[in-house]
Amino acid sequence: MKPKIVRTIAQLRREIAEYRSARTAGGGTVGFVPTMGYLHEGHASLLRRSAAENGLTVLSIFVNPIQFGAGEDLDKYPRDEERDIRIAGESGTDLVFLPTVDEMYAGRRVTTVTVSEVTDGLCGASRPGHFDGVATVVMKLFNIVQPDRAYFGLKDAQQVAVIERMTQDLNVPVEIVPCPIVREKDGLALSSRNVYLNPQEREQALALSRALSKVEPWIAEGCNASELTAKLRQEIALSALADIDYAEVVTYPDLAAPEGSLPLRQMRETFLVALAVRFGRTRLIDNRLLNLTEAGADLCFAK
């Protein structure tokens, strides 16, 4: 079914209010999937889940300028509105919100939502201001859509941690639903930025998922955090084009360095093993979330 296209905040509010006032008592909820468009199967999986769990599914497509730093890929970020709308419809989306930058940032914005600590490391360290931009636009979108549930992909695990903390700290009345990473058959995590890769880079980009697939055996062998990151770096370095931004093990969702140097398998924690690697001018991220909290549990994927 073709979703309804909405380009202004006022119209989106009217459409959602109409749905809410028409729904039967205790009935349909509103699910929300905020994206920057150029949708892939990862986005589609969020939309399908929202459509399965809610009476109304709202997708936003907005390449948010304030989360891009100087020299980043704001201007060349890929866009394909027509294809996005088709995928949205095939995935059960009811409303597609496609605002302009002016619609979202009319006048001079002086308000910023800042989440500290969980933004200090990983992508926060190499992209200063990025998560302020993410938190601010997501707070705006939450206030516009007022969803019951919002769906985020775990490929951006730090983003999920930031949004969860913001939602908790500011008492935002929304349930954050983190969803699994979707991968190509050969393991590459889906990303709108994968289109930037040339064939050679595309092949070498498998270094990320290949390294992550070895994390569980390495932990089973008794690696501690620094041993694990050394092994990750070695593995990624086998791809000659790989330029590592970071390869880290942190606790989740606090994103803190593991305390001490014990083997990770002896620590009852959920760990995020996170990578950011440049191939040419393209920066890719990938991660694996490992729940080691249950005593005696097998090593297993969290969530």
Added chain:
Amino acid sequence: MKPKIVRTIAQLRREIAEYRSARTAGGGTVGFVPTMGYLHEGHASLLRRSAAENGLTVLSIFVNPIQFGAGEDLDKYPRDEERDIRIAGESGTDLVFLPTVDEMYAGRRVTTVTVSEVTDGLCGASRPGHFDGVATVVMKLFNIVQPDRAYFGLKDAQQVAVIERMTQDLNVPVEIVPCPIVREKDGLALSSRNVYLNPQEREQALALSRALSKVEPWIAEGCNASELTAKLRQEIALSALADIDYAEVVTYPDLAAPEGSLPLRQMRETFLVALAVRFGRTRLIDNRLLNLTEAGADLCFAK
């Protein structure tokens, strides 16, 4: 009527959800008056207005620690829960939200809402971090109560400007209703902090309202901004105990310095004339909002 007392976020949400689901279609709205308690006639005027304009009126009483700086009066801030509840009831309040600090800031808060520019001058200059604390707690309260309208007294005119900007920038779905300053018969602006004044300070504190009452004649005489602030300072200095923090003229709601040195009466602007003066250890604020935007209009109070 005695209002219902609510001490947890979960219960407040339940009470408000119950009201909203029971209201007739298109019916009753929710009005919200956030305060730090020790209610006076200024607060009561906000509550009465909310009760007149909404089906449900929610009052919050929370002495918000994160808006107090080091050395400020957090520990001695006056409290009288019983009297507050009585005044709330007499003023048409339905629900009084009285959370503890732990209820509002459970766990470690890492999220801050920052409003820049309008917080640079006036109280923002002498109370660093104050408006971050205000914006953050008001965003939290808005997310908890989800009011249709929120009522703020214009004695804290900069606070009103900050909340209006935050609401606009973050697309918060609430109407901000600024309400006039309420004064004692002799002119002193009502404030919970007036109880700190000893009899001599209380008498000399009239310097603020006395100086402000002369603003219109001074503007009519052709004063520009710097001449006006000089006259304000002279007038206040007649009270020997007065220690001026600031006496300023700024545009409203941008709180910017007026451009150029023209007589104010020739500039088509809304001006805020704002004072902060210490008497002993008590810091008092007062202001006058002047709408000079209409060509040929008489000088008149805005709003």
